[in-house]
Amino acid sequence: MTELNLTPKSSCGCGATHDALPELDAREIPHAVRHAAIHGVVDSLLPGAAFVLVAPHDPVPLLNQIADRHGDDITVEYVVRGPEAWKLKLARV
Numbered sequence: 001m002t003e004l005n006l007t008p009k010s011s012c013g014c015g016a017t018h019d020a021l022p023e024l025d026a027r028e029i030p031h032a033v034r035h036a037a038i039h040g041v042v043d044s045l046l047p048g049a050a051f052v053l054v055a056p057h058d059p060v061p062l063l064n065q066i067a068d069r070h071g072d073d074i075t076v077e078y079v080v081r082g083p084e085a086w087k088l089k090l091a092r093v
Contacts, residue, residue: 021050021051021052021089022051022052023051023052023053023054023087024038024041024051024052024053024054025054026038026053026054026055026056026059027054027055027056027085035062035065038053038062039065039066039069042066042069042070042074042090042092043069045074045090045091045092046092047092047093048091048092048093049091049092050089050090050091050092051089051090052079052087052088052089052090053087053088053089053090054085054086054087055085055086055087055088056085056086057082057086058081058082058086059086059088063076063088066090070092072093073092073093074090074091074092074093075089075090075091075093076088076089076090077089077091
């Protein structure tokens with residue numbers, strides 16, 4: 001299984017250095033597979049890597065699932081709290 005490295009300031013192969021964290025906009029993912037897709041990204045994070053999740057609502061049930069799966073290995077920090085979107089930084093420690 002290939003792990004996804006979403007570390008800030010990493011080179012993606014395009015020759016540029018990227019300062020911003022990558023964003024995963026859950027609003028664009030079909031509802032039927034949304035949690036599975038997000039779990040896939042979280043599961044693939046390497047230590048020290050992070051991304052910003054953009055959600056259409058406060059994703060408390062999803063956060064509980066992530067905590068159940070990963071315990072304290074994944075930290076969550078709210079960046080924006082609605083009303084149109086919630087943005088949360090998720091990072092693997």
